[in-house]
Amino acid sequence: MMAEAKKYPAPLTNPETALFWEAAKQGKFMIKRCTDCGEPHYFPRSICPFCFSDKTVWEEASGDATIYTFSLMRKSATGPYAIAYVTLKEGPSLQTNIVDCDMDKLRIGQKVKVVFKPTDGAPLPFFTPV
Amino acid sequence: MTIKGKAYIAGIYEHPTRHAPDKSTAQLHAEVAKGAIEDAGLTKADIDGYFCAGDAPGGVMNMVDYLGLKVRHLDSTDTGGCSYLIHLGHAAEAIAAGKCSIALITLAGKPRTGPMPPRAAGAEADFETAYGATTHNAYGMCAMRHMHDYGTTSEQLAWIKVAASHHAQYNPHAMLKDVVTVEDVLNSPMISDPLHRMDCCVVTDGGGALIVTTPEIAKSLKKPLVRLIGHGESTKGPRGGKDLDLTHSAGLWSGPRAFEEAGVTPKDIKYASIYDSFTITVLMQIEDLGFCKKGEGGKFVADGNLISGVGKLPFNTDGGGLCSNHPVNRGGMTKIIEAVRQLRGEAHPKVQVKNCDLAIAHGTGGLLGVRHAASTCILERA
Numbered sequence: 064m065m066a067e068a069k070k071y072p073a074p075l076t077n078p079e080t081a082l083f084w085e086a087a088k089q090g091k092f093m094i095k096r097c098t099d100c101g102e103p104h105y106f107p108r109s110i111c112p113f114c115f116s117d118k119t120v121w122e123e124a125s126g127d128a129t130i131y132t133f134s135l136m137r138k139s140a141t142g143p144y145a146i147a148y149v150t151l152k153e154g155p156s157l158q159t160n161i162v163d164c165d166m167d168k169l170r171i172g173q174k175v176k177v178v179f180k181p182t183d184g185a186p187l188p189f190f191t192p193v
Numbered sequence: 194m195t196i197k198g199k200a201y202i203a204g205i206y207e208h209p210t211r212h213a214p215d216k217s218t219a220q221l222h223a224e225v226a227k228g229a230i231e232d233a234g235l236t237k238a239d240i241d242g243y244f245c246a247g248d249a250p251g252g253v254m255n256m257v258d259y260l261g262l263k264v265r266h267l268d269s270t271d272t273g274g275c276s277y278l279i280h281l282g283h284a285a286e287a288i289a290a291g292k293c294s295i296a297l298i299t300l301a302g303k304p305r306t307g308p309m310p311p312r313a314a315g316a317e318a319d320f321e322t323a324y325g326a327t328t329h330n331a332y333g334m335c336a337m338r339h340m341h342d343y344g345t346t347s348e349q350l351a352w353i354k355v356a357a358s359h360h361a362q363y364n365p366h367a368m369l370k371d372v373v374t375v376e377d378v379l380n381s382p383m384i385s386d387p388l389h390r391m392d393c394c395v396v397t398d399g400g401g402a403l404i405v406t407t408p409e410i411a412k413s414l415k416k417p418l419v420r421l422i423g424h425g426e427s428t429k430g431p432r433g434g435k436d437l438d439l440t441h442s443a444g445l446w447s448g449p450r451a452f453e454e455a456g457v458t459p460k461d462i463k464y465a466s467i468y469d470s471f472t473i474t475v476l477m478q479i480e481d482l483g484f485c486k487k488g489e490g491g492k493f494v495a496d497g498n499l500i501s502g503v504g505k506l507p508f509n510t511d512g513g514g515l516c517s518n519h520p521v522n523r524g525g526m527t528k529i530i531e532a533v534r535q536l537r538g539e540a541h542p543k544v545q546v547k548n549c550d551l552a553i554a555h556g557t558g559g560l561l562g563v564r565h566a567a568s569t570c571i572l573e574r575a
Binding site for chain 2: 074075080102104105132135136147151156158160
C-alpha cells in the first residue's frame with residue numbers, strides 16, 4: 064500500500080517555536096535540551112517540562128529514530144497513511160507519519176530517518192525507513 | 194477529608210434514542226435533564242448545581258440559561274468521554290463542602306445527524322495536527338504496541354466485543370443487538386491496524402443525565418440508595434517525549450486513588466462499567482485498574498470472562514459503547530448509568546448481577562495514544 068502525494072497544512076508558528084521552523088527550511092531537525100537537568104524534549108518548549116528550568120537551548124538532532132508503534136489508517140479523505148511514534152536517537156519520542164514506503168512492511172523497532180515535506184509555509188518533518 | 198459516602202446518585206436517565214435528526218443538541222440536554230430529575234422524584238427548581246462538558250452548546254453559562262436553571266455551583270471540566278465521571282467526583286466534593294445540595298450533570302449530542310463540536314488545539318498543534326491522529330489510529334497505536342510487548346492477539350481483543358454483544362441482545366434500545374463471534378470480529382474490515390470495524394464502538398445521537406445529592410435528601414426520595422465511595426482522576430500524555438509507554442493509561446493513577454478512598458480492592462467489585470470506545474480501551478483499563486496484571490488482559494478477557502453470569506468480571510451489561518450507545522462519542526455517562534442500574538437491581542434480569550452491592554465505573558477521555566484523562570468512580574449500594 065503506497066500513499067499519493069498529499070498536501071499538508073502550513074505550521075502557524077509562534078515566537079516560542081519559530082526557530083524550529085526556520086531551521087526546518089534549512090533541512091535541520093531541531094530539538095530542545097535543558098542545560099540544568101540535561102534532558103532533551105520534543106515538541107520544543109521554552110521552559111523544561113521535566114525540571115521547569117528556563118535554561119533550554121536548541122540542538123540539531125541527528126534525525127535518526129526507530130519506530131515505537133504505528134497504525135495504518137486504511138481509509139481517509141486524503142487516502143491511507145501510517146501514523147506512528149518514533150523514538151529519536153537523542154531520546155524523545157514523537158508523533159509523525161512514516162512516508163515514502165510500503166506501509167504493509169512497517170514494523171516496530173524499524174530504523175527510520177527524518178525527511179521534510181513542503182507546505183505553503185515551513186516544511187514539516189516526517190520519517191521514512193532507512 | 195474524603196468524599197466517601199458524602200454524595201448519592203438519586204436520579205439517572207439514558208435517552209432511548211440513537212438517531213435524532215429532528216432534535217437539537219440543546220433539546221437533547223433538556224430531555225435527559227428532565228428524565229433524570231423525574232427519575233429522582235425532584236423538580237427543576239431543586240437543582241442548585243450544574244455540570245456539563247464540551248458537548249453542551251455554548252458551555253455552562255448558555256446551558257444554565259437555556260435550561261432555565263438557577264444554580265450556585267458550576268463546573269465545566271472537559272476531559273472528553275470521561276468528563277462525566279470527573280463531574281460525579283467533583284459534584285461529590287461540592288456537596289461535601291456545602292457548595293450545592295442537588296447537582297445535575299448532562300451529556301447529549303448528535304454526531305450522526307449534526308456537526309460535532311470542534312476539538313480545541315493545544316500548544317502541540319503545529320507539531321502533531323498534520324499527522325492525522327484520529328480516535329481509530331490513536332487507539333490502534335496502543336493496540337499495536339500492546340501486542341508487541343505482551344503478545345496480545347486480535348482474537349483476545351475480539352472477546353471483548355463478543356461479551357458486549359451477549360449483553361446488548363437484551364437491551365431493546367441497543368444500536369447493535371446481534372450476538373457476534375470472535376470470527377465475526379476478525380472478519381470485519383480493518384479500519385486502522387490492528388483494529389477491525391467491530392473493535393470500534395458505535396456512533397450514536399442521544400445522551401444521559403445524573404442527579405447527585407446529599408445522603409439526607411437521597412434518603413427522603415423513593416429510589417434505591419446508591420452512593421459514591423471513591424473517586425480518582427488523572428491525565429497522561431507524551432510529556433516531552435520521555436519514556437513513552439502507550440501500553441498503560443492514566444487509569445494506572447486514577448484507579449488506585451479511587452480504591453484507596455473507597456477502602457476496597459478490585460477483588461471486591463461485583464460489576465464493572467469500563468469505557469469501551471474500542472476493545473483495546475477495555476483491555477488496558479482492566480489491567481491498569483488491577484483486575485489482572487499488566488500484559489495479562491488478553492488472557493483475562495478470552496473465553497467470556499466479561500460476560501454476566503459466565504465470567505469473573507461482568508462488564509457493560511447494557512451492551513456498552515461497543516454495541517448499545519456512545520452518545521457524542523463520549524462514553525462516561527452511560528458507564529455510570531448502567532452501574533447505578535446494577536446497584537439498584539434495575540438491570541435487565543438476564544444480565545443483572547446477583548447481590549450487586551459494589552460497582553466500578555471507569556473511563557478515559559481524549560485520545561488514549563496521544564493525550565487523555567481517566568476517571569474512576571467506586572459506587573456502593575447503601
